[in-house]
Amino acid sequence: MDSYKLLVNLPDTVVFLSPDLKVLEATDDYLKTTMQTREGLIGKDFLEMFPDNPTEQESKNMLLLRESLLRAIQTKKPDYLPTIRYDIPIPASRGGGFEKRYWEAVHKPVLGDDGNVLYVIQKTSDVTQREVAKRAAELEESKYKFMMNALPQLIYTAAPDGKATFYNQRWYDYTGTSAETLEQHSWQESIHLEDLLRVEQIVEKAMQEGTEFQAEVRIKDKNGRYRWFLSRSIPMRDKHGNILLWIGSAVDIDATRQLVLELEQSHGQMVELSEQVQQAYAKAEAERKVLERLVMKAPVFFCILHGPEHRYRLLNEKYQQLMPNKELIGKTVAEALPEVAEQGFVKVLDEVYTTGKDFVAEGIPVMVDRYNTGKPEQMHLTFIYQAIYDENQKVTGIMVCGYDLAERSSTKNEE
Secondary structure, eight states: OOHHHHHHTOSSEEEEEOTTOBEEEEOHHHHHHHTOOHHHHTTSBHHHHSOOOTTOGGGOOHHHHHHHHHHHHHHOSOEEEEEEEOOEEOOGGGTOSEEOOEEEEEEEEEEOTTSOEEEEEEEEEEOHHHHHHHHHHHHHHHHHHHHHHHSSSEEEEEOTTSOEEEEOHHHHHHHOOOHHHHHHSOGGGGBOHHHHHHHHHHHHHHHHHTOOEEEEEEEEOTTSOEEEEEEEEEEEEOTTSOEEEEEEEEEEOHHHHHHHHHHHHOGGGHHHHHHHHHHHHHHHHHHHGGGTTGGGGOSSEEEEEETTTTEEEEEOHHHHHHSTTOOOTTSBHHHHOHHHHHTTHHHHHHHHHHHOOOEEEEEEEEEEOTTSSSOOEEEEEEEEEEEEEOTTSOEEEEEEEEEEHHHHHHHHHHO
């Protein structure tokens, strides 16, 4: 039996080292994975062959690798190295530099009859694909949470059994609670006692039937005061119809409820103002639809601008309605809206992108060529520019969220 041939053809990434960390042998899979040749690796100092990537701080983990190897030698027991980033040098024949990699490893000492360490076996697992996918998923989750926290409504999600799994920052800011508090106590503690039984019955019925539910309820704020909210939750299902989670929103309708009370106190005006009340409720319902189709159905205009050039990556229907004849996705603000750039708003975007500081505009006039006719018209808008950060706290884009004052004034006039 050719033991050597069996050794190097093991279907695994394994390298064999001497106690002074010189490379004695390696499997073919190890050589292929690390882009090394047997001639170039055997007899060399192991750590010198795999130095730190000098340009990437996250990859500078040679010290961790050395410590793990030495622990295995000193303790004469296997030592496990958890997932770390350790970039691999690319041979000059392939262009040089380093290739981004993530690894898990175990270092096992081989003892002689006298109990001393003869060899150290390193078995590695290249988990780069898994870790890159994991970090991409974490980035997407952070974007989702950022968007949910930026919305003006109280947003929440729940598991299929009704147990809450997420509250946005607006919820915490309004109620004055924390994630830890909500884990120990239930959402019911924020509900007015006079509303609690009714709401619980509505929720229970909806969960049993798997249907959306809606309820008007008083929710306590951080100062102990109650305000009326229109709460609605809809089930999200998989392709088989199974409920994956419940997505809910709560829209503040306290002003509307106060209007109802005033109308009830003035019977003479009840008939005349009844239509106004209905329209006020309809408006609250329209605002509630911010959860409809998640962000894309928001009752405010909303878009995401990517990069320092402020290129449109995402926008909702409300935003497109401001400029129905304009093609925006993929273009920069300066390209799509030159008239806006001329008014200095691109410079404001540059400032937000550079500093990360919010910019809030309330009811300011903006000239917009809405119908792409070359004739801009004046609009009065309230909006906010907020910087979007990546996992390294680097600004990657800007979120724009706001509303058209003329549209709201029109609604009020109709009322």
